[in-house]
Amino acid sequence: MENKVYDLIARIEDGLGRFSKGQKLIANYIIEHYDKAAFMTAAKLGEVVGVSESTVVRFANEVGFDGYPKLQKMLQELIKSKLTPVQRLEVSSNRIGEENILKSVLQSDMEKIKVTLEEIDQEAFNKVVESLINARKIYILGVRSSATLASFLGFYFNIIFDNIRLVHTTSVSEMFEQIMKASEGDVVIGISFPRYSKRTIKAMQYVKSQGATVIAITDSKESPLAAHADLLLTARSDMASFADSLVAPLSVINALIVAIGMRKKQEVYDNFEKLEKIWDEYEVYEKYDNVGSRKNKDY
Incomplete structure (x- = not known):
């Protein structure tokens, strides 16, 4: 993915000699600030x-895109794995006004679920279900924010x-010992979203070489996890400031x-019948009587 970033930047740099004066201004800004440009409308840029x-708009056409939204989308897809937390804070502060943080974040999460619903492969989802039901053993791995x-x-x-x-x-060696x-x-099942975990990618590569069926839950077909997956489930993620927004992936899960x-x-x-008896016996959950009051218990 990193190579694609530089392929795009190289394409823009190669065109500097033929661009108009205005297009050169756009080109230089994208080359130096593509992390910011990716979230600007054509008017704002x-x-x-x-x-x-x-x-x-003409600049986007000049560098090979069918309109500015296509250029913007490519920039957004390509930078996700490259932004540091500091850059995320800077970008998000420009995207989200302090007075509308709650509304902006919730609306963004709703949009990610909507796009995920439109893009997810139902056939792949069904195959994942079948493979899990028929599995001899199921391993689940995700680190950092994907650990949740x-x-x-x-x-x-x-x-x-x-x-x-x-x-x-907590380490690569421990992961390999367990898988x-x-x-x-x-x-x-390997779960990772930008910035992608090298540990997860290496683990998936290893188990695939051992003959296991590998399922990747990640954000796109361009994710480095996809290259090592037999089955792929994609869900749109985003950055909410320095924190990852994983609402859509959680919905797919x-x-x-x-x-x-x-x-x-x-x-x-x-299983739930057995668990209910255990929960009651060991008072795992708070109990309420039929009028909504807590039952008295000795603790």
Whole structure:
């Protein structure tokens, strides 16, 4: 992906000799500030560099894109794995006004779910469900912010299945120690979103070489995880300031849990019946009587 960034920048640099004066201003700004340009409208970019919106549109056409939105989309896709937390803070401060933070973030998350719904491959989703149901053993791995997604998936899969291994790791060596027995008949789910985890990518590469079926849950077909995956589920992620917005990926994971739960309804029912007795006996959850008051308990 990093090479594609420089391919685009190189294409723009190569055109500097033929660009008009206004287009050169746009080109130089993108070369030096593509992280900021990626989130500007054509009108805003034109305002920043001192040219008209139509000049920005013509520039996009000149460098091989069918309109400015295509150029902007490519920049957005390509920079996600490159932005540092400091750059994220700078970019997001320009995108989100302090007085509208709640509204802006919630609307952005809603849009990511909408786009994910439009883009996700239903056939791939169905194949993922089948492969998990038929798996000998299921490994789930995700690190850094994706660890929360892996833990959520692991929590519910442990209720549904008897063959789950949630990979806990703080180092590459620990990860390989936990997945070294994965082989043909096993399924490994790797979860990672920009900035992509090298540990997760290396682990997926290894288990695939051992014959395991590899499922990637990531943001796009261009993700480095996709190259090592037998099955791919994509969900749009975004950056909410320095924090990752993983609402859409969590929604896809939730759908996966529900789909498998429906297929294994009796096992889930039986397991929850046992769990309810355990929860009652060991007072795991607060109890309420029929009028909504808490029951008195000795603690």
